Amino acid sequence: MSKNNVFLRGEGRSPWYRLDGSKFDCYLVGVAGGSASGKTSVAVRIIENLNVPWVVLLSMDSFYNVLSPEKKIDAQNNNFNFDHPDAFDFNLLLDTLKNLKEGKRVEVPIYDFVTHSRLPQKNTLYGANVVIFEGILALYDQRIIDLMDLKVFVDTDSDIRLIRRLKRDISERGRDLNGVIQQYENFVKPAFDQYIQPTVKNADVIVPRGLDNLVAIDLITKHIQRQLHERQFNFRWDLVKIDCNGKEIPENVIVLDQTPQLKGIHTIIRDRNTQRDDFIFYSERLAAIVVERALSELMFIEHEIITPLDIPYLGKKCIEQICGVSILRAGSTMETGLRRVVKDTLIGKILIQSHPKTGEPSLHFINLPNNICECYVLLMDAQIATGAAALMAIRVLLDHDVPEAKIIFLTFLATPLGLHVISKAFPKVKICTSMIDPKINDETLFIEPGMGNFGDRYYGTS
Ligand SMILES: Nc1ncnc2c1ncn2[C@@H]1O[C@H](COP(=O)(O)OP(=O)(O)O)[C@@H](O)[C@H]1O
Ligand SMILES: Nc1ccn([C@@H]2O[C@H](COP(=O)(O)O)[C@@H](O)[C@H]2O)c(=O)n1
Numbered sequence: 001m002s003k004n005n006v007f008l009r010g011e012g013r014s015p016w017y018r019l020d021g022s023k024f025d026c027y028l029v030g031v032a033g034g035s036a037s038g039k040t041s042v043a044v045r046i047i048e049n050l051n052v053p054w055v056v057l058l059s060m061d062s063f064y065n066v067l068s069p070e071k072k073i074d075a076q077n078n079n080f081n082f083d084h085p086d087a088f089d090f091n092l093l094l095d096t097l098k099n100l101k102e103g104k105r106v107e108v109p110i111y112d113f114v115t116h117s118r119l120p121q122k123n124t125l126y127g128a129n130v131v132i133f134e135g136i137l138a139l140y141d142q143r144i145i146d147l148m149d150l151k152v153f154v155d156t157d158s159d160i161r162l163i164r165r166l167k168r169d170i171s172e173r174g175r176d177l178n179g180v181i182q183q184y185e186n187f188v189k190p191a192f193d194q195y196i197q198p199t200v201k202n203a204d205v206i207v208p209r210g211l212d213n214l215v216a217i218d219l220i221t222k223h224i225q226r227q228l229h230e231r232q233f234n235f236r237w238d239l240v241k242i243d244c245n246g247k248e249i250p251e252n253v254i255v256l257d258q259t260p261q262l263k264g265i266h267t268i269i270r271d272r273n274t275q276r277d278d279f280i281f282y283s284e285r286l287a288a289i290v291v292e293r294a295l296s297e298l299m300f301i302e303h304e305i306i307t308p309l310d311i312p313y314l315g316k317k318c319i320e321q322i323c324g325v326s327i328l329r330a331g332s333t334m335e336t337g338l339r340r341v342v343k344d345t346l347i348g349k350i351l352i353q354s355h356p357k358t359g360e361p362s363l364h365f366i367n368l369p370n371n372i373c374e375c376y377v378l379l380m381d382a383q384i385a386t387g388a389a390a391l392m393a394i395r396v397l398l399d400h401d402v403p404e405a406k407i408i409f410l411t412f413l414a415t416p417l418g419l420h421v422i423s424k425a426f427p428k429v430k431i432c433t434s435m436i437d438p439k440i441n442d443e444t445l446f447i448e449p450g451m452g453n454f455g456d457r458y459y460g461t462s
Contacts, residue, residue, distance in 0.1 A: 009208070012355070013129060014355070015361065026131075026148075027227055028101055028150075029131070029132045030134075030150070031133065031153075031154060032134075032138035032140075032151075032203065032407075033196070034136065034155065034161050035083070042152070043057055050345055055129065056128040058097075058100070058125070058131055058132070058133045059133075060134065063090070063109070063206070064082065072117070077091040078183040080187075082187065082188050094143050097133065102330050103127075103399050105400050110124055111434070113174070113201065126366065126399065126400070127366070135179065139200075145202050150204055150205070150224065152203060153203055153205070158192075166180050166310075221258070234358050236386055239386040240440065242417060244416050249416060249436065253419050256377070256430040260430055265286050273449055287412075295341065297430055298320045300316040301319050303317070320406075321371075321375045323375040324347040324377075324380060324381045325378070327381040327389055328351040330382035334412075338378060348372065350369075350392075350393050352389045352392050361389050363396065379408070382413070383451065384419065385417075389428075390422050391425055407426075411434075414437075419436070
């Protein structure tokens with residue numbers, strides 16, 4: 001079965017993009033070597049030692065070609081060469097690695113060694129800071145080698161590899177002793193000598209003895225850690241230093257008409273003495289107002305219907321498929337308002353939290369509708385202060401192929417700083433806010449005069 005996996009660890013993913021919205025490529029490590037040399041074991045140990053969040057392990061078995069019925073019978077008779085380069089779909093592999101490297105979401109086939117086929121379902125991988133790609137021919141194709149930041153060859157004695165393979169293929173891959181030996185003699189060994197062993201020249205590091213070579217694994221881990229460290233910077237605190245005094249509010253920002261009703265709602269919501277049930281009622285009313293305003297930015301076409309009096313009426317119909325995405329937790333306070341206006345809409349979630357020590361935004365969890373790239377996305381957060389969380393959430397949507405011009409950010413309250421930060425990085429994203437407050441507290445990063453902690457007040461957790 002497939003070995004692909006995403007390793008998520010406690011702290012969440014720190015920004016993988018710059019203030020202008022552009023991205024860092026993820027760090028790609030290739031691990032090649034003979035079958036059962038210990039490639040997967042070495043890769044997993046590196047991942048454990050790295051101890052950074054969002055590391056992806058990608059296995060080359062996912063990219064075995066789909067076999068015709070005749071070839072499948074050959075495979076069942078141990079008469080198919082799975083160790084020859086032609087057995088792999090290198091083009092699919094190249095596309096997948098390119099997308100992962102660029103930080104995009106990818107769908108990876110799941111391979112079943114027992115039936116020699118791809119399973120109907122796929123593995124979704126997204127959000128890699130580091131990708132470790134392992135496979136017998138990981139260092140074979142020059143186009144793929146060119147994408148790699150670090151190339152490793154695991155060099156394990158052939159007798160040991162054969163013994164391990166016998167044990168593994170019989171216990172895990174549904175083979176028998178004679179079959180494994182037949183396949184080994186006919187295909188595995190000759191292909192190793194002809195195609196796999198020669199790729200050692202493409203490696204930066206050779207790891208003799210695989211997993212047992214603690215020194216080599218330690219050196220590789222430290223090297224990757226150093227590379228990752230060089231990419232880190234103080235995101236949220238860099239944002240606060242941006243001076244937008246005297247600058248016009250950007251053109252892509254829509255501020256609701258400051259009507260007496262709107263001010264009345266804000267007065268209730270902002271009042272520290274407001275009871276929770278009133279707070280909920282009025283924030284949901286406000287959310288519905290913001291959503292209604294945002295919808296007028298979408299495409300409507302003329303649409304004729306017949307009234308009960310049998311008279312035609314020429315009206316309008318929205319032609320966009322809409323979905324909501326809330327930035328947890330405060331953004332979810334806008335969901336009821338959204339559902340009041342857009343019936344039965346799908347709502348995705350993105351959990352972004354401030355790192356307890358650094359204050360940096362960090363990504364913890366994503367659950368987005370499958371067809372999000374075809375939707376107009378109403379991205380919701382109760383407030384935009386520095387814009388750091390908003391930038392991260394927009395970056396996530398773009399990585400999932402949502403066009404920038406099909407995102408509207410909805411919020412109750414924003415600061416000029418946050419609006420400038422978002423607009424500079426993503427000028428095509430529209431931002432619809434019910435009000436703008438002038439400043440942010442330098443220490444707490446709360447908006448002033450503001451509304452306080454919206455999520456706490458809504459959910460009663462303060
Ligand atoms: N250093 C080692 N000592 C003992 N067994 C090992 C060692 N390295 C790997 N193995 C075992 O050998 C088998 C193949 O290892 P694996 O890492 O999956 O190799 P590969 O990915 O190269 O095929 C697995 O059952 C694994 O547990
Ligand atoms: N249906 C298949 C597909 C592949 N193999 C063998 O797997 C080996 C590669 O996997 P490792 O985990 O050992 O790197 C390769 O040598 C193929 O012979 C198979 O037996 N059946």
